[in-house]
Amino acid sequence: MNPIRLDVDTPSRRYAITLGYGVLDQLAVLLDAARVPAQRFIVSSPPIWRLHGTRLAGAGMSEPILIPDGERFKQLQTVSRVYEALIRANADRASTVVTFGGGVIGDMAGFAAATYLRGVALVHIPTTLLAQVDSAIGGKVGVNHALGKNLIGAFYQPHAVIVDPSVLDTLPRREFRAGLYEVVKYGMTSSPGLLERLSRERTSIFARSPEVLSAIIGESCRIKAEVVARDERESGPRRILNFGHTAGHALEAVTKYRRFRHGEAIAYGMLVAAEVSVARGALLDRDRHTLATLIASLGPLPPITDVTSTGILESMRHDKKVVAGRLHFVLPTAIGATIIVDDVTEQEFKKALKNVGFRS
Numbered sequence: 117m118n119p120i121r122l123d124v125d126t127p128s129r130r131y132a133i134t135l136g137y138g139v140l141d142q143l144a145v146l147l148d149a150a151r152v153p154a155q156r157f158i159v160s161s162p163p164i165w166r167l168h169g170t171r172l173a174g175a176g177m178s179e180p181i182l183i184p185d186g187e188r189f190k191q192l193q194t195v196s197r198v199y200e201a202l203i204r205a206n207a208d209r210a211s212t213v214v215t216f217g218g219g220v221i222g223d224m225a226g227f228a229a230a231t232y233l234r235g236v237a238l239v240h241i242p243t244t245l246l247a248q249v250d251s252a253i254g255g256k257v258g259v260n261h262a263l264g265k266n267l268i269g270a271f272y273q274p275h276a277v278i279v280d281p282s283v284l285d286t287l288p289r290r291e292f293r294a295g296l297y298e299v300v301k302y303g304m305t306s307s308p309g310l311l312e313r314l315s316r317e318r319t320s321i322f323a324r325s326p327e328v329l330s331a332i333i334g335e336s337c338r339i340k341a342e343v344v345a346r347d348e349r350e351s352g353p354r355r356i357l358n359f360g361h362t363a364g365h366a367l368e369a370v371t372k373y374r375r376f377r378h379g380e381a382i383a384y385g386m387l388v389a390a391e392v393s394v395a396r397g398a399l400l401d402r403d404r405h406t407l408a409t410l411i412a413s414l415g416p417l418p419p420i421t422d423v424t425s426t427g428i429l430e431s432m433r434h435d436k437k438v439v440a441g442r443l444h445f446v447l448p449t450a451i452g453a454t455i456i457v458d459d460v461t462e463q464e465f466k467k468a469l470k471n472v473g474f475r476s
């Protein structure tokens with residue numbers, strides 16, 4: 117299979133996503149083609165480096181900067197370790213930070229690249245499904261604060277994104293499924309063909325078949341690239357990618373980010389949005405059912421029977437998607453189509469949460 121190349125054309129930068137099995141073997145060539153400075157610093161985590169570090173050996177980079185990658189380490193203190201390593205290595209403006217890891221590494225090392233000396237070149241090499249289809253593209257970088265998730269950050273587009281799905285072979289099944297729910301999101305908001313493919317080729321997807329995985333990752337990257345190109349800073353069309361993220365983020369927050377992988381919470385969030393939409397007559401129940409069946413077929417989600425809808429509603433009030441006191445909410449109107457509304461009432465949310473299985 118030949119690698120595919122997708123361009124992300126944003127006002128602040130134009131860059132390529134290169135996707136293909138084995139593209140890591142051409143890393144040096146790809147980095148040169150992206151014209152990033154030759155003093156290159158890899159940032160990764162110890163487990164990822166142990167599993168896949170040798171794949172990067174030929175690219176002529178120095179010792180990796182290794183930082184821990186659990187969500188609880190996604191904070192300024194860890195980013196500070198990256199600054200320290202860069203300073204000690206005399207990294208100057210003509211340096212490149214290459215991130216090699218999941219969304220946590222990409223967000224932290226990306227933030228370091230955006231801020232070190234007011235910005236050095238950045239290349240993402242995502243190693244989780246979630247990072248390959250979502251977090252490595254679009255320029256959101258940042259860290260959590262003790263008082264809330266992703267509160268500190270920047271928009272900082274990378275100079276290149278290199279996606280080699282062969283690294284996913286070692287990804288634990290739960291992490292893999294968590295990434296698949298974001299693919300469901302792309303299907304539901306933008307691509308009926310992708311959604312259909314997820315249900316038709318489920319067995320090959322879980323067998324991590326190179327052909328099928330490349331196809332679904334490629335379609336997801338294409339959608340994300342296209343949406344980001346239209347709206348780099350999420351003032352308009354990019355908001356559709358928040359489908360499922362309102363109730364989803366609230367669910368992550370009320371369970372203290374311990375019980376759910378991000379994608380799992382989003383799966384619930386998508387079900388809530390679909391319920392609201394059906395109750396309004398904006399979505400056919402048949403389409404909601406298709407979504408629910410697909411989500412169920414991807415495996416069990418952690419239970420929510422002890423999570424109250426009151427708690428979710430309370431948490432939703434603090435959502436970043438609240439603009440001037442109104443919550444922007446993405447409603448699916450068909451498979452592959454959405455609208456954004458700002459008038460969903462608490463009563464509507466309550467009913468939808470109950471239908472999905474939350475405690476009243």
Ligand SMILES: NC(=O)c1ccc[n+]([C@@H]2O[C@H](COP(=O)([O-])OP(=O)(O)OC[C@H]3O[C@@H](n4cnc5c(N)ncnc54)[C@H](O)[C@@H]3O)[C@@H](O)[C@H]2O)c1
Nearest residue numbers: 185218219220221243244246247250251256283286287288
């Ligand atoms: N920037 C964005 O636009 C954006 C979008 C979505 C999510 N995010 C962020 O991404 C983060 C979640 O990212 P994630 O789901 O990739 O989680 P993660 O980075 O925590 O990785 C999950 C786990 O998988 C391990 N891992 C990574 N690659 C592996 C591999 N190839 N084989 C085996 N194990 C591997 C990691 O060590 C880690 O334990 C969250 O902090 C979220 O806020 C950012």
Ligand SMILES: [Zn+2]
Nearest residue numbers: 298361378382
């Ligand atoms: Zn998400």
